[in-house]
Amino acid sequence: KQEVTQIPAALSVPEGENLVLNCSFTDSAIYNLQWFRQDPGKGLTSLLLIQSSQREQTSGRLNASLDKSSGRSTLYIAASQPGDSATYLCAVKKGGSYIPTFGRGTSLIVHP
Amino acid sequence: NAGVTQTPKFQVLKTGQSMTLQCAQDMNHNSMYWYRQDPGMGLRLIYYSASEGTTDKGEVPNGYNVSRLNKREFSLRLESAAPSQTSVYFCASSEGRGGNTIYFGEGSWLTVV
Numbered sequence: 227k228q229e230v231t232q233i234p235a236a237l238s239v240p241e242g243e244n245l246v247l248n249c250s251f252t253d254s255a256i257y258n259l260q261w262f263r264q265d266p267g268k269g270l271t272s273l274l275l276i277q278s279s280q281r282e283q284t285s286g287r288l289n290a291s292l293d294k295s296s297g298r299s300t301l302y303i304a305a306s307q308p309g310d311s312a313t314y315l316c317a318v319k320k321g322g323s324y325i326p327t328f329g330r331g332t333s334l335i336v337h338p
Numbered sequence: 339n340a341g342v343t344q345t346p347k348f349q350v351l352k353t354g355q356s357m358t359l360q361c362a363q364d365m366n367h368n369s370m371y372w373y374r375q376d377p378g379m380g381l382r383l384i385y386y387s388a389s390e391g392t393t394d395k396g397e398v399p400n401g402y403n404v405s406r407l408n409k410r411e412f413s414l415r416l417e418s419a420a421p422s423q424t425s426v427y428f429c430a431s432s433e434g435r436g437g438n439t440i441y442f443g444e445g446s447w448l449t450v451v
Contacts, residue, residue: 260440268444269342270428270442272439275439315381325371328381331380
């Protein structure tokens with residue numbers, strides 16, 4: 227059974243720091259990995275989707291990398307801002323499966 | 339762009355009452371999902387519908403039923419609500435099997451007293 231772990235569970239940083247969020251998964255036979263952002267009281271918003279054949283994806287100040295062989299993905303946030311404060315979740319999907327497996331998320335606070 | 343729309347957003351039920359959560363997507367997606375999210379438990383899949391006309395149990399289906407009314411709509415029914423079903427419920431959709439983005443609704447906050 228696929229297990230997805232996100233460490234740390236919570237993170238508090240000052241504004242302007244570059245930071246890395248981690249996502250690890252136990253079964254490397256994935257089809258894709260997706261990073262989401264969840265604001266308090268809101269649903270999940272997709273940030274980046276990495277297919278298994280890709281090594282990274284970038285969107286603005288966000289960069290997500292994928293290392294299937296080691297079962298790891300990182301979400302890099304450059305020059306963090308208070309508006310980046312949210313919970314970040316990753317989810318992996320196996321080939322042929324309809325069902326993604328989610329991590330429990332990293333709660334990020336960026337303070338001014 | 340509507341995306342995935344859930345109703346109601348908030349609901350308070352008494353133990354034993356029934357209710358239906360509605361979900362609709364306008365992206366012509368084949369697959370739809372219902373999750374619940376509880377503190378410390380993360381997202382747990384209740385039911386999913388791989389395509390119109392099919393539904394399957396997820397991780398925590400007990401106490402729930404679903405209907406895939408058509409390609410757009412996927413409803414979740416609580417027949418006899420229990421306090422343990424107090425949670426935030428999310429509907430989601432995706433193109434289907436394979437490497438497609440999953441889109442979520444804004445959530446429905448349900449309290450059972």
